[in-house]
Amino acid sequence: MVQKKNWFLRIGLSILVITLITGCFVSGSLAKYTSSFTGDTTARVAYFNVTVGDSTGEYNLFEYSEINVDENGAGDSEYVIAPGTSGSMDIYIVNNSEVSVTIADFQITETNTDSIPIEYSTDGIAFGTLGAAVTTLATTANDIYLYESSGSVGTLYWRWIFNGDDAVDTALGLAGTAEVSLAFSCTATQVD
Numbered sequence: 001m002v003q004k005k006n007w008f009l010r011i012g013l014s015i016l017v018i019t020l021i022t023g024c025f026v027s028g029s030l031a032k033y034t035s036s037f038t039g040d041t042t043a044r045v046a047y048f049n050v051t052v053g054d055s056t057g058e059y060n061l062f063e064y065s066e067i068n069v070d071e072n073g074a075g076d077s078e079y080v081i082a083p084g085t086s087g088s089m090d091i092y093i094v095n096n097s098e099v100s101v102t103i104a105d106f107q108i109t110e111t112n113t114d115s116i117p118i119e120y121s122t123d124g125i126a127f128g129t130l131g132a133a134v135t136t137l138a139t140t141a142n143d144i145y146l147y148e149s150s151g152s153v154g155t156l157y158w159r160w161i162f163n164g165d166d167a168v169d170t171a172l173g174l175a176g177t178a179e180v181s182l183a184f185s186c187t188a189t190q191v192d
Contacts, residue, residue: 084162
């Protein structure tokens, strides 16, 4: 009988060991990872702002230093010009956008209804009409590619010749109301 018990004990222990080993394998194959999550996303429209002016976006072409002329007039609220005055402005296209842009159709148009004899230049030496200066500046401007930066178009110089036509100059000065203004424009297009 002792041997019978050993035999039952061996079979029982064998079944127990096999069960434990099988349990380990089976329990590993039945285990799984689970997870859940939620999420969202938001986007805003990119800011688009392109300006033409000096490096700060200002228009100060008729600002100059001349000790014999009150450049801001009696009320210091407007620029005044006279024979012999001159000035210049570095022209920039400033891209404050969050996208890249290309520039086209750069223009400067003059309103000068009283024909103030102003000449323009891009080098400060060869003066002539505004149209010639704009053609030179537009060649540079229309090739500009900007990404969050500014691009220099060039410098626009102006002058009112001191030894011009005294009768015309005097008539303009006696009235004191003639004005000249320049408008800068261009087309900025987002790069795809």
